[in-house]
Amino acid sequence: MERIKTKGGGGIFSRAHSNISGLRTHNMATKIIYFTVNGRPERAEFPLDCPAQDVKDLFRAAAEAGPHDILKLYNPRGNIVNISLSLEPNSPNSCYKLEVVAADCNSAEIAGALGFDLFTMEKRLQGLEKKILMEASETPAVVYEMKKQVDSFREKLESVEHLSWLGLFKDLSDGTHKPSPFYHKRTLHKTRKECEHWEDAEIMVLLQVMYTDLDFIAAFNIEPEVLQQFLFEVYRRYNNIPFHNFKHCFCVTQMMYGLIWLTDLKSKMDSIDLLIMLTSAVCHDLDHTGYNNAYQNHHCAVAFQILEKTESNIFRNVSMDQYKRIREGIIKCILATDMTRHNEILNKFKSILPAFDFNNRDHRDVLMMILIKVSDISNEARPMEVAEPWLDCLLQEFFNQSDVEKLEGLPVTPFMDRDKVTKPSSQTGFIRFVLLPLFIELANLFPCLEQHIIDPVRKALDYYTEMEKALEREKQNRAQSENAAKSKETAVGPQRPADSHTDGGSEASQPDAQSTVGRTA
Numbered sequence: 001m002e003r004i005k006t007k008g009g010g011g012i013f014s015r016a017h018s019n020i021s022g023l024r025t026h027n028m029a030t031k032i033i034y035f036t037v038n039g040r041p042e043r044a045e046f047p048l049d050c051p052a053q054d055v056k057d058l059f060r061a062a063a064e065a066g067p068h069d070i071l072k073l074y075n076p077r078g079n080i081v082n083i084s085l086s087l088e089p090n091s092p093n094s095c096y097k098l099e100v101v102a103a104d105c106n107s108a109e110i111a112g113a114l115g116f117d118l119f120t121m122e123k124r125l126q127g128l129e130k131k132i133l134m135e136a137s138e139t140p141a142v143v144y145e146m147k148k149q150v151d152s153f154r155e156k157l158e159s160v161e162h163l164s165w166l167g168l169f170k171d172l173s174d175g176t177h178k179p180s181p182f183y184h185k186r187t188l189h190k191t192r193k194e195c196e197h198w199e200d201a202e203i204m205v206l207l208q209v210m211y212t213d214l215d216f217i218a219a220f221n222i223e224p225e226v227l228q229q230f231l232f233e234v235y236r237r238y239n240n241i242p243f244h245n246f247k248h249c250f251c252v253t254q255m256m257y258g259l260i261w262l263t264d265l266k267s268k269m270d271s272i273d274l275l276i277m278l279t280s281a282v283c284h285d286l287d288h289t290g291y292n293n294a295y296q297n298h299h300c301a302v303a304f305q306i307l308e309k310t311e312s313n314i315f316r317n318v319s320m321d322q323y324k325r326i327r328e329g330i331i332k333c334i335l336a337t338d339m340t341r342h343n344e345i346l347n348k349f350k351s352i353l354p355a356f357d358f359n360n361r362d363h364r365d366v367l368m369m370i371l372i373k374v375s376d377i378s379n380e381a382r383p384m385e386v387a388e389p390w391l392d393c394l395l396q397e398f399f400n401q402s403d404v405e406k407l408e409g410l411p412v413t414p415f416m417d418r419d420k421v422t423k424p425s426s427q428t429g430f431i432r433f434v435l436l437p438l439f440i441e442l443a444n445l446f447p448c449l450e451q452h453i454i455d456p457v458r459k460a461l462d463y464y465t466e467m468e469k470a471l472e473r474e475k476q477n478r479a480q481s482e483n484a485a486k487s488k489e490t491a492v493g494p495q496r497p498a499d500s501h502t503d504g505g506s507e508a509s510q511p512d513a514q515s516t517v518g519r520t521a
Helices: 052-063 109-114 118-136 141-158 160-166 200-213 224-236 246-262 271-283 296-308 320-335 339-355 361-376 384-407 423-445 447-492 513-520
Strands: 003-005 012-014 030-037 040-047 071-074 096-100 170-173 176-179
Touching: 030 052, 040 052, 052 071, 052 096, 200 224, 200 246, 200 271, 224 246, 224 271, 224 296, 246 271, 246 361, 246 447, 271 296, 271 320, 271 361, 296 320, 320 361, 339 361, 339 423, 361 423, 384 423, 384 447, 423 447
Parallel strands: 030 096
Antiparallel strands: 003 012, 012 040, 030 040, 071 096, 170 176
């Protein structure tokens, strides 16, 4: 049996499960964790009070991973968990599963697909730091800040809380890939600010990961630098507005990515259809101005302006027939996000649903339109801590538009009027008559979606229904209080001042100057 001790002295892992009982690093209580690395059984043991970093180093040693590699640990249920002192003890029959996501980043598939790796970035920073230190005798604050950002990004990539919110995880079972729920099962205490913790450049890296994870890089010969330039051009063409911004683009794309895995579309549809859907999600609101209008044609035009440039054309290595199909598909999907076509598309889907055939091109086209519609308006399927702040941002855009319409004497769009619309009233009808009918029909084709998009939307409907009732009760109570106050004033009658019986002297007849100013101000 091989035993290896980490450099910090905080624990030991064993190369075999046999004959290891009683293994101790100190004369104190320890915790034992059984896990596998690439199918190889391992056993880690560490004191209950050892430093958290020692625990991570222990697992790195077991995986033979370097200090710059990214590790993921799955519990026996297939969910990703933090490598920490809080790991639940287990038995050899219910092992954790340890994976090295990016070992030897210079040659790893994901690093090659993304076009860079953290190790190279750190080596460059170290070289710059030494050079500056020799010339300036001290390390400038900017270098410390750059190092801090690199460390922060690695921490985010390894953090369950952050990535579980983004829904980038898939449960892995032996031999097959099974898509996971969108969110980690433990309660999320995060808000829309969680997304704000990610820099835009980091979000672009996560979008690259989606293209890589769905095998688009290899299947369509997409060069990493071209994908990076494409996403940068997309980023530049999303405006800094409350809702329809680059982070909304990311959320819609993330939802599309999650739906593809949850419904196992990779086994049911061509890769080119999946590429169309993911790219349509990325481009669906390009150059949105924040005003609700039929901008879908403009979004399409901007997308193909980006793709006209060789350096940002991610489809430049596909055949002419493939490009024609991709172009038609993207246009069809983006135009499907126009809510004026909602009933038309939903009714068409309902009509083909009883005999839906994945081999039928027309059926697949309608499904693709449904999937991007669901992704586009899917916020209420997210945790309420995430969904409600996004709703606030959407209402801000709506109210801004109605304010402009009022100022210009134009007809005011009813559901955008801040004088008539409340947060709950805007959502109850939308959820009841738009979201649920759409989501239910999609779940009729994919029953596995029931718990992921329908159950949370029903909870959201209950939440906003209760909020609406509370606001109505408050309104009624306020009205009753005002009526009671008026009734009291009427019963008492107007009060005359005590000196009103004196003769009409100048002081008695002059009103108070200060109170007059107050009433007329």
